[in-house]
Amino acid sequence: MSANEYVVRTKGLMKEFKLGDEVVKALNGVDLDIKRGEYLSIMGPSGSGKSTLFNAIGGLDRPDSGSVFINDTDMAQLDPRELAYLRCHTIGYIFQTFNLLPSMTALENVTLPTVFAGMTTDDGIERGIQVLTMVGLQHRLHHRPTQLSGGQQQRVAIARALANNPSIVLADEPTGNLDLKTGEEIIALLRELNKKEGVTIISATHDYKMVDVSDRVVWIRDGKIAKIEERADITLSVGGMQGTEEE
Amino acid sequence: MTATDSSHAPKHQIQLPLSKAWEISLKSIKIRFLRSLITASGILLGIAFFSFVRAVNLIPLHETGSAVVAEQSRHNFLAVMALLVCFVGIMNSMLMSVTERFKEIGTMKCLGALDKFIVTLFFIEAGLMGFFGSVLGWLMGWLIVVITQLLSGGAKELNGMFYKGSLLQAGESIVIGLAMTLVASIPTAVRAAQMPPAMALRSEV
Numbered sequence A: 001m002s003a004n005e006y007v008v009r010t011k012g013l014m015k016e017f018k019l020g021d022e023v024v025k026a027l028n029g030v031d032l033d034i035k036r037g038e039y040l041s042i043m044g045p046s047g048s049g050k051s052t053l054f055n056a057i058g059g060l061d062r063p064d065s066g067s068v069f070i071n072d073t074d075m076a077q078l079d080p081r082e083l084a085y086l087r088c089h090t091i092g093y094i095f096q097t098f099n100l101l102p103s104m105t106a107l108e109n110v111t112l113p114t115v116f117a118g119m120t121t122d123d124g125i126e127r128g129i130q131v132l133t134m135v136g137l138q139h140r141l142h143h144r145p146t147q148l149s150g151g152q153q154q155r156v157a158i159a160r161a162l163a164n165n166p167s168i169v170l171a172d173e174p175t176g177n178l179d180l181k182t183g184e185e186i187i188a189l190l191r192e193l194n195k196k197e198g199v200t201i202i203s204a205t206h207d208y209k210m211v212d213v214s215d216r217v218v219w220i221r222d223g224k225i226a227k228i229e230e231r232a233d234i235t236l237s238v239g240g241m242q243g244t245e246e247e
Numbered sequence B: 001m002t003a004t005d006s007s008h009a010p011k012h013q014i015q016l017p018l019s020k021a022w023e024i025s026l027k028s029i030k031i032r033f034l035r036s037l038i039t040a041s042g043i044l045l046g047i048a049f050f051s052f053v054r055a056v057n058l059i060p061l062h063e064t065g066s067a068v069v070a071e072q073s074r075h076n077f078l079a080v081m082a083l084l085v086c087f088v089g090i091m092n093s094m095l096m097s098v099t100e101r102f103k104e105i106g107t108m109k110c111l112g113a114l115d116k117f118i119v120t121l122f123f124i125e126a127g128l129m130g131f132f133g134s135v136l137g138w139l140m141g142w143l144i145v146v147i148t149q150l151l152s153g154g155a156k157e158l159n160g161m162f163y164k165g166s167l168l169q170a171g172e173s174i175v176i177g178l179a180m181t182l183v184a185s186i187p188t189a190v191r192a193a194q195m196p197p198a199m200a201l202r203s204e205v
């Protein structure tokens, strides 16, 4: 079955935003097949539609037309309950602004998705500690977000995204709010999780450091895919990366 | 690696224990303690005024007949106005508190929260503030009546009848305060729950 080869497929995705008289075509026909276990980066200039694509793939917003298939399930066919189930179990989300709940400690934040998954408190805590250890934060379990550095907060967010063992991790500019070195650490961590756990990583980004670790890079511009590069091609053109975007 | 097929999953979906919702609501009140306090004092003051007017009505006036009736209905009008002002105040502070929390709501939805859960959170929070605000508000209004009565040498009017009536009024104040708070937070809770996650996440506060 081809079912196993692709975790995500999109067909003819369109999304428009109306701002007064002006119509912005944020997505203008995106067809994209994403392989199971791959590390995919979505790059493009600001306003090119990366976040809109992120939202469509993640089931956070409905496209105007076109479809998104997750594990061969058409997302448009899901009712709210099934959609919540998908967000809970199949997809993990990571954001530029971390989006941890400020009222909760690191462990509580990470445990929350296990609560929504119906896990018992004890199992949830065990799992929480396990994933926090995986991201190297076993010594910060009971710290609140305000007591953590940006990089640590993003690690908590990554742990939280992994809590229910998703097959896909979606990240929208995960290094956007981090300094160079911390950003590199986060990228290395994502890559490691991708290799070790086999989780598919889809990351919208401006960050050229991301290109190095990606299996494929999708360049988008004005809501369309401008080109898709395989890892092999990218390594050849490393020197001219800045130029790659200009093409 | 579990590659979950979401199409036949929802059967056992998310029977969240209410205790979890309690826990999250309490944390949320705690971290926004000042705001919660302000909302709760709005309720407190409204109910205090209401309870004051009602308790005054328990004390026999020295006038007679139609004068008493007129006085009492004036009082009741004031009490109702106090409740309305209080109602609008609560609705406003609930709306404010949801706007500042759009992002958290969006995040919880990403983690798998159902709309129902978000609504539950807001109702628990509103209920707690409504309950404590009403209890304290009733007590405050009642105490003012009792103290002024004692100071003006009317101790004998504070008889068994008065205390029995007060007890009923305490129940009345708490029920009204609680109901009012819950009703005032319906628009907020619904708005919060129905917002698509993408839009909720976009908001910057």
Ligand SMILES: Nc1ncnc2c1ncn2[C@@H]1O[C@H](COP(=O)(O)OP(=O)(O)OP(=O)(O)O)[C@@H](O)[C@H]1O
Binding pocket: A017, A018, A019, A024, A025, A026, A044, A045, A046, A047, A048, A049, A050, A051, A052, A053, A206, B202
């Ligand atoms: N909710 C919205 N309302 C109106 N316009 C929107 C909305 N969301 C996105 N847009 C518009 O759609 C286009 C694509 O936006 P999007 O956020 O997807 O870009 P992006 O590639 O993520 O940019 P950035 O790198 O700056 O995050 C932009 O022109 C933006 O103005």
Ligand SMILES: [Mg+2]
Binding pocket: A050, A051, A052, A172
């Ligand atoms: Mg974006």
